[in-house]
Amino acid sequence: xxxxxxxxxxxxxxxxxxxxxxxxxxxxxxxxxxxxxxxxxxxxxxxxxxxxxxxxxxxxxxxxxxxxxxxxxxxxxxxxxxxxxxxxxxxxxxxxxxxxxxxxxxxxxxxxxxxxxxxxxxxxxxxxxxxxxxxxxxxxxxxxxxxxxxxxxxxxxxxxxxxxxxxxxxxxxxxxxxxxxxxxxxxxxxxxxxxxxxxxxxxxxxxxxxxxxxxxxxxxxxxxxxxxxxxxxxxxxxxxxxxxxxxxxxxxxxxxxxxxxxxxxxxxxxxxxxxxxxxxxxxxxxxxxxxxxxxxxxxxxxxxxxxxxxxxxxxxxxxxxxxxxxxxxxxxxxxxx
Amino acid sequence: xxxxxxxxxxxxxxxxxxxxxxxxxxxxxxxxxxxxxxxxxxxxxxxxxxxxxxxxxxxxxxxxxxxxxxxxxxxxxxxxxxxxxxxxxxxxxxxxxxxxxxxxxxxxxxxxxxxxxxxxxxxxxxxxxxxxxxxxxxxxxxxxxxxxxxxxxxxxxxxxxxxxxxxxxxxxxxxxxxxxxxxxxxxxxxxxxxxxxxxxxxxxxxxxxxxxxxxxxxxxxxxxxxxxxxxxxxxxxxxxxxxxxxxxxxxxxxxxxxxxxxxxxxxxxxxxxxxxxxxxxxxxxxxxxxxxxxxxxxxxxxxxxxxxxxxxxxxxxxxxxxxxxxxxxxxxxxxxxxxxxxxxxxxxxxxxxxxxxxxxxxxxxxxxxxxxxxxxxxxxxxxxxxxxxxxxxxxxxxxxxxxxxxxxxxxxxxxxxxxxxxxxxxxxxxxxxx
Numbered sequence: 059x060x061x062x063x064x065x066x067x068x069x070x071x072x073x074x075x076x077x078x079x080x081x082x083x084x085x086x087x088x089x090x091x092x093x094x095x096x097x098x099x100x101x102x103x104x105x106x107x108x109x110x111x112x113x114x115x116x117x118x119x120x121x122x123x124x125x126x127x128x129x130x131x132x133x134x135x136x137x138x139x140x141x142x143x144x145x146x147x148x149x150x151x152x153x154x155x156x157x158x159x160x161x162x163x164x165x166x167x168x169x170x171x172x173x174x175x176x177x178x179x180x181x182x183x184x185x186x187x188x189x190x191x192x193x194x195x196x197x198x199x200x201x202x203x204x205x206x207x208x209x210x211x212x213x214x215x216x217x218x219x220x221x222x223x224x225x226x227x228x229x230x231x232x233x234x235x236x237x238x239x240x241x242x243x244x245x246x247x248x249x250x251x252x253x254x255x256x257x258x259x260x261x262x263x264x265x266x267x268x269x270x271x272x273x274x275x276x277x278x279x280x281x282x283x284x285x286x287x288x289x290x291x292x293x294x295x296x297x298x299x300x301x302x303x304x305x306x307x308x309x310x311x312x313x314x315x316x317x318x319x320x321x322x323x324x325x326x327x328x329x330x331x332x333x334x335x336x337x338x339x340x341x342x343x344x345x346x347x348x349x350x351x352x353x354x355x356x357x358x359x360x361x362x363x364x365x366x367x368x369x370x371x372x373x374x375x376x377x378x379x380x381x382x383x384x385x386x387x388x389x390x391x392x393x394x395x
Numbered sequence: 396x397x398x399x400x401x402x403x404x405x406x407x408x409x410x411x412x413x414x415x416x417x418x419x420x421x422x423x424x425x426x427x428x429x430x431x432x433x434x435x436x437x438x439x440x441x442x443x444x445x446x447x448x449x450x451x452x453x454x455x456x457x458x459x460x461x462x463x464x465x466x467x468x469x470x471x472x473x474x475x476x477x478x479x480x481x482x483x484x485x486x487x488x489x490x491x492x493x494x495x496x497x498x499x500x501x502x503x504x505x506x507x508x509x510x511x512x513x514x515x516x517x518x519x520x521x522x523x524x525x526x527x528x529x530x531x532x533x534x535x536x537x538x539x540x541x542x543x544x545x546x547x548x549x550x551x552x553x554x555x556x557x558x559x560x561x562x563x564x565x566x567x568x569x570x571x572x573x574x575x576x577x578x579x580x581x582x583x584x585x586x587x588x589x590x591x592x593x594x595x596x597x598x599x600x601x602x603x604x605x606x607x608x609x610x611x612x613x614x615x616x617x618x619x620x621x622x623x624x625x626x627x628x629x630x631x632x633x634x635x636x637x638x639x640x641x642x643x644x645x646x647x648x649x650x651x652x653x654x655x656x657x658x659x660x661x662x663x664x665x666x667x668x669x670x671x672x673x674x675x676x677x678x679x680x681x682x683x684x685x686x687x688x689x690x691x692x693x694x695x696x697x698x699x700x701x702x703x704x705x706x707x708x709x710x711x712x713x714x715x716x717x718x719x720x721x722x723x724x725x726x727x728x729x730x731x732x733x734x735x736x737x738x739x740x741x742x743x744x745x746x747x748x749x750x751x752x753x754x755x756x757x758x759x760x761x762x763x764x765x766x767x768x769x770x771x772x773x774x775x776x777x778x779x780x781x782x783x784x785x786x787x788x789x790x791x792x793x794x795x796x797x798x799x800x801x802x803x804x805x806x807x808x809x810x811x812x813x814x815x816x817x818x819x820x821x822x823x824x825x826x827x828x829x
Contacts, residue, residue, distance in 0.1 A: 158815060169585070173585065173588065175815065178815040178818065179815070181742065181746075181810045181814060182811030185804050185806070185811060189801045189808065192801065305737075305738070306596075309589070309593055316586065368600055369597075369604070372596075375590075375596070375597060382579075383578065
């Protein structure tokens with residue numbers, strides 16, 4: 059019995075908690091991708107770099123606040139700086155939309171042209187972020203490190219395995235829940251949100267009903283900027299900030315959005331967790347959990363790791379491919395243009 | 396101004412830029428740009444086959460280029476007999492077993508009636524097969540990697556002349572493209588883009604982690620060269636006499652000679668591929684590809700096998716990228732998996748092709764040279780620009796130092812701006828295709 063509890067705690071500590079955290083970050087990123095796809099109808103390759111830009115501004119403001127001696131008690135100062143990051147990111151996406159995308163929207167260009175244009179934007183943002191903050195690793199986490207440390211947990215429960223809960227993990231999940239709740243409230247209950255969904259479902263019909271497309275597009279960009287900045291900041295707090303890593307996040311984020319069904323917000327969230335859990339489960343070394351569960355004679359010799367952690371991209375990709383081959387519209391029936 | 400005059404002018408301009416580099420900076424730099432420009436032009440041609448001819452959105456160029464690099468190692472490095480003796484059989488048996496498992500799984504899927512049983516049977520085959528594969532494969536890998544890990548720790552290559560690696564790189568990339576095309580080509584363009592992006596990352600992950608194959612992140616150095624070494628030339632009295640007769644310093648002359656040798660080899664390859672691509676474009680096959688690109692449904696209604704043609708052109712384009720990748724690794728003389736980055740090896744090639752003119756082979760070649768020239772030269776130009784701008788700032792001020800340090804990142808910014816400007820004001824590129 060105790061062994062079973064130990065196994066559950068070890069599993070939570072090394073698999074469930076990290077996967078839920080990572081999944082929440084991916085879900086927020088994927089929501090941004092999926093909204094752009096639903097409303098503006100293209101795959102935004104610049105999304106990873108949009109995340110990086112918002113996070114960069116947050117980091118810079120965080121440093122400023124830290125220099126002024128402003129803190130947030132046990133919570134990271136970055137949360138105070140987050141609104142500034144979001145505002146800057148909103149300004150950025152509105153400027154890019156005005157200067158770049160609007161021209162092609164007016165021309166009714168094909169979606170693939172938008173994708174190529176977003177590659178150009180990706181280059182610019184990538185260069186901009188590296189230019190301002192440099193290509194290196196940046197840490198900006200402060201405040202308490204843990205909600206519960208592994209040792210406290212062991213003392214409390216008397217189990218051999220500890221369950222550590224990092225502050226950043228708690229913050230990620232709580233923030234993600236709040237943000238998603240706000241987003242769904244907005245999409246389902248407000249007039250603007252409803253017009254966005256109408257526009258996404260049927261553009262012509264929405265235009266006939268007198269919905270202002272410019273307004274819908276603007277609101278979409280604003281929401282996407284907020285989501286991207288929050289996702290990026292949470293990821294950076296939890297791990298660390300490096301421009302190249304954020305560019306690479308594009309793949310799992312897209313995988314999450316596609317697995318869930320592009321254009322479906324609910325799908326993006328589900329997709330985020332599917333990708334995160336499969337990445338963590340398949341690259342986790344199961345030895346520790348198994349030693350508690352199986353009789354001693356059967357104890358494994360190796361690490362019982364299905365794939366080395368370096369292959370985590372491969373996992374998200376294989377999931378993506380399986381879903382595309384067997385259910386091309388994704389789990390939640392997104393749109394297939 | 397007629398079409399051909401304008402195009403000749405554009406090529407002359409690029410030639411002038413490179414020669415100008417030779418006069419202003421040094422001939423060494425100019426030849427470096429020329430050599431990588433030749434390789435970039437080939438990559439751009441390969442991508443143009445896929446996007447310009449057939450409208451396939453491939454953002455996995457990096458993966459094929461890296462496979463070409465792998466071919467260079469596998470063909471030209473000497474084999475490591477101890478490693479083969481220790482674990483060669485295990486590794487090969489493991490790989491064969493892995494391939495067999497996949498074949499059996501696919502057969503199960505194709506032969507059994509659809510339903511729950513089929514899914515279950517396929518899963519059983521895959522899971523059991525995976526564990527069997529790891530059991531056989533891991534032992535072999537461990538044995539191979541334990542053989543003198545500081546110097547080898549891999550199986551080595553075939554010890555053949557390095558030029559043979561170029562076609563082999565193409566074949567390797569073509570093989571990978573076949574597997575990818577079989578699974579992913581049915582997807583629509585956005586999905587294909589993400590799929591190829593992912594596959595390129597996976598290929599890189601394999602190259603970084605499978606030490607038995609090409610030493611992973613420990614890199615393979617000292618690849619054989621198709622041209623003589625500088626030191627040998629400097630020690631050759633005949634060579635020294637000749638160049639001093641021309642009034643050149645033997646050290647500089649040897650380095651230039653080596654680079655010119657590479658340039659000659661690369662030019663031969665570029666010309667061959669360009670001629671083939673041009674013949675293909677103007678052949679009935681090329682017209683069919685363009686018909687498919689412009690209206691897939693209509694082409695299908697005319698009885699064209701769109702899926703097969705897509706697969707064909709995807710393989711051809713990837714093979715060209717693989718050849719270019721092998722040539723690049725040969726030029727570098729070393730294989731460094733960590734140096735492959737998607738911005739540089741996938742998206743920059745896209746910029747080249749779009750700027751040059753997608754659908755036009757000469758456009759793709761022009762874009763390859765022009766963008767590569769800018770990619771190299773924007774850094775010093777950016778530094779000069781920032782020095783001028785920051786000149787009024789106090790010496791040693793933090794802002795000034797930061798700006799000067801960041802000059803290197805100007806190139807990404809510039810590439811983005813160029814791409815957006817071309818897409819906006821000349822969306823079909825400098826030399827538009829038909």
